Amino acid sequence: xxxxxxxxxxxxxxxxxxxxxxxxxxxxxxxxxxxxxxxxxxxxxxxxxxxxxxxxxxxxxxxxxxxxxxxxxxxxxxxxxxxxxxxxxxxxxxxxxxxxxxxxxxxxxxxxxxxxxxxxxxxxxxxxxxxxxxxxxxxxxxxxxxxxxxxxxxxxxxxxxxxxxxxxxxxxxxxxxxxxxxxxxxxxxxxxxxxxxxxxxxxxxxxxxxxxxxxxxxxxxxxxxxxxxxxxxxxxxxxxxxxxxxxxxxxxxxxxxxxxxxxxxxxxxxxxxxxxxxxxxxxxxxxxxxxxxxxxxxxxxxxxxxxxxxxxxxxxxxxxx
Amino acid sequence: xxxxxxxxxxxxxxxxxxxxxxxxxxxxxxxxxxxxxxxxxxxxxxxxxxxxxxxxxxxxxxxxxxxxxxxxxxxxxxxxxxxxxxxxxxxxxxxxxxxxxxxxxxxxxxxxxxxxxxxxxxxxxxxxxxxxxxxxxxxxxxxxxxxxxxxxxxxxxxxxxxxxxxxxxxxxxxxxxxxxxxxxxxxxxxxxxxxxxxxxxxxxxxxxxxxxxxxxxxxxxxxxxxxxxxxxxxxxxxxxxxxxxxxxxxxxxxxxxxxxxxx
Numbered sequence: 001x002x003x004x005x006x007x008x009x010x011x012x013x014x015x016x017x018x019x020x021x022x023x024x025x026x027x028x029x030x031x032x033x034x035x036x037x038x039x040x041x042x043x044x045x046x047x048x049x050x051x052x053x054x055x056x057x058x059x060x061x062x063x064x065x066x067x068x069x070x071x072x073x074x075x076x077x078x079x080x081x082x083x084x085x086x087x088x089x090x091x092x093x094x095x096x097x098x099x100x101x102x103x104x105x106x107x108x109x110x111x112x113x114x115x116x117x118x119x120x121x122x123x124x125x126x127x128x129x130x131x132x133x134x135x136x137x138x139x140x141x142x143x144x145x146x147x148x149x150x151x152x153x154x155x156x157x158x159x160x161x162x163x164x165x166x167x168x169x170x171x172x173x174x175x176x177x178x179x180x181x182x183x184x185x186x187x188x189x190x191x192x193x194x195x196x197x198x199x200x201x202x203x204x205x206x207x208x209x210x211x212x213x214x215x216x217x218x219x220x221x222x223x224x225x226x227x228x229x230x231x232x233x234x235x236x237x238x239x240x241x242x243x244x245x246x247x248x249x250x251x252x253x254x255x256x257x258x259x260x261x262x263x264x265x266x267x268x269x270x271x272x273x274x275x276x277x278x279x280x281x282x283x284x285x286x287x288x289x290x291x292x293x294x295x296x297x298x299x300x301x302x303x304x305x306x307x308x309x310x311x312x313x314x315x316x317x318x319x320x321x
Numbered sequence: 322x323x324x325x326x327x328x329x330x331x332x333x334x335x336x337x338x339x340x341x342x343x344x345x346x347x348x349x350x351x352x353x354x355x356x357x358x359x360x361x362x363x364x365x366x367x368x369x370x371x372x373x374x375x376x377x378x379x380x381x382x383x384x385x386x387x388x389x390x391x392x393x394x395x396x397x398x399x400x401x402x403x404x405x406x407x408x409x410x411x412x413x414x415x416x417x418x419x420x421x422x423x424x425x426x427x428x429x430x431x432x433x434x435x436x437x438x439x440x441x442x443x444x445x446x447x448x449x450x451x452x453x454x455x456x457x458x459x460x461x462x463x464x465x466x467x468x469x470x471x472x473x474x475x476x477x478x479x480x481x482x483x484x485x486x487x488x489x490x491x492x493x494x495x496x497x498x499x500x501x502x503x504x505x506x507x508x509x510x511x512x513x514x515x516x517x518x519x520x521x522x523x524x525x526x527x528x529x530x531x532x533x534x535x536x537x538x539x540x541x542x543x544x545x546x547x548x549x550x551x552x553x554x555x556x557x558x559x560x561x562x563x564x565x566x567x568x569x570x571x572x573x574x575x576x577x578x579x580x581x582x583x584x
Contacts, residue, residue: 026408026487028324031395046435053432057423131419132436133395133410315398318391319335 031133032315036307039135046134050142051149058117058146069150073109076217077102084223094225095269096165096262099158103261104222104254106158110151111184111250112213118143118192119199119209126321136314137307140192144185162261170276172289173260179292180256183299187249190303197313200320219245220254230282246285249295256292259284323407325488325519326370326393330402333363333388362388364543365402372407372487375520377530377551379558380540386523389540390414390492393521408487411437412521413477420477422466426457429465430480437484447483454505455479475502482509489513492523507533527555 033039040047059065080101085091094100121139122129129136159167199205221229230236235245245251263279266272273279285291336359349356363385370376380386391397392404394414419436420429430451434444452461455476457468465473475498481489491510498506510533514520524530530537530551537554539547547557 028327028405028407030404031393031406031410032398032404033395043435045441046432049428049432049435053421053424053428056428057421060423125421127421128419128432128436129396131394131396131414132433134436315400318396 033133033135034311035135036311037135037137037141040137040141043135043138047138047142047145050138051145054142054146055149066150069113070154073105073154076109077105080105080223090224093270095266095272099162099165099167099265100225100258100262101222102158102161103257104220106151106154107180107184107254107257108216108220108222108250109154110147110181111188111253112216113147113150114144114184114188115191115195116206116209116213117147118188119195119206121192122196122200122317123203123206123321130318130321136317137193137310140196141189144189144192147188148185158261162265165265167261167265170264172277173264176256176289176292177260179289179296180253180260183249183253183256183292183295186296186299186303187253190299190306193303193310194306197310197317200313200317216250219248220251221258222254226255226258226284227282230285236282246291249299252288252291252295255284255288259288323372324369324405325372325374325407326368326521327405328369328389328393328402329367329404331363331366331389331392331399331404332361332401333385333392333397334359334400335362335388361543363392363399363540366540366543366545367402368538368545368548370519370521372519373517374536375514375522375534377534377537377554378521378523378540379525379527379530379537379554380546383542384540385543386540387414387492388543390490390521390523393488394490406488409438409485410488410490411481411484411486412488412490412492413474413481414490414492420465420473423464425463426455426461426465426468426476430476433477433480434484437480437486439484443485451476451479451483454482454509456502471498471502474498478506482506482513486518488519488521490521490523493525527558531555 035042055066059068062068064071077098081091081098085097085101091097118140121143122136125139128134129139195205195209217223229245230242235241263284264276266279266283267276268274272283280286336357338357346356366385366389378386378389388397390412391414392399393406394410394412395406396414420433424432430448431441431444434447435441439447455472455478457472457476460468460472465476468476478498481491489510507529510520510522514533520533522530522533534551537547537549537551538545539554539558547554
């Protein structure tokens, strides 16, 4: 069969005169959307509908509904506070240990919720993915947005708690908070995209993610202060281990959140300096802000890579779902 | 006239996996059985459809019609070759719409319309018309997972036909609806065709294809076997069917008559 390719739709056509009521004639293009995250941003109305849908369906059939996304971090907080703070006594050694822990829990919970709900997002919406053409990135992205919306009230609780124990905002601290949340969002989106794609082919990946989230509470300075780790001879004294520990973007993001909400409440207490800007190593790593910016850049590059992998995988989604 | 759908050497390969778990895969490997097998659902298919043409896509079950429609619709990407389309695409793929079972009919209409590219204002304007056409009454605010298959595809069809699309795809929608609904669908499809939109219509019913289409494509095991006028295409297909299974001949005729009578 002979067919001439005509990539330029203008040539040979009559001059385009859109009839009243009809949209102007579009270009000949591939119906398979490959616009990726850029397309997601362009189709905000669709994204809004998907986010609404996601909020409604995430806790469908449960009496407490969205309250569950507060009960979980709150339970964790109480448990850790009892065991680590009261039984093991860190409450006495670390000033405002509750704030120290809660600022980490909020960050980590945001990340794990983004990661796990994002991973399940494509499979969960297979009825739509199989039959409708659209940027498939929509689903992981809306999962990220829903997690962010759920995190806002937790941030508010953290804020109120911090103010109650004498928190005063400082410019560097606020920048740290923004940077920390940005790292968590970009990294969470990247991993959500990647694993949502893998999960279509092997459902094992949602279990992999669930297993991974167990570690996240231990590899970040949540239930132990960074100071303890930095001044310990086994990790703080070992350059390789110490560097490895700080190469984790999640750790850096948590430290940034603690810099923002916890560190300003410690001034002048239990041997901490009187000015928040004087509190440095070993309470916080050297050049924390620079480290934060680096991690954000690395996470963004990772996001671009994950988008590329996703684009390769999505061609077979409809077939494998 | 400009080209509306341009398919060039499109090929889509499906992989069948016989074993899903590590244990099964290991056992199969030890026994030297095949772990996976692949076949070409659409094999090197090329055709061009001009704007305003309405084309029937026919073939036996498993000949690749639905896969080809998914390639045109953009839910699948060809492994080789290219598929190009012009403008907005609406329609029903593989009997039924891409509805989310947990959402209500109302929410699904908005979501479905948004995926098809309609704005909120556009959907609001057409909402009543869609609901009336679908005729699902008080079930509008019930999750579509609880719908009967007829209601499900009625609503899907209603959204699709009310979208201001350039290309309209239909895949055996008439298999589910009852007689009055079939009649309504065919009337609406004829309207769409007369508006000058491009139509790709998958059907086994030669009667309605004869009424609706001015050209027929016949797929045989993923290969495009015939591309040309309707009557000849239907004859081509029947010849094949008779070869395969002589006993079904009278049944086929009967079904055809029934569907054709609705037009």
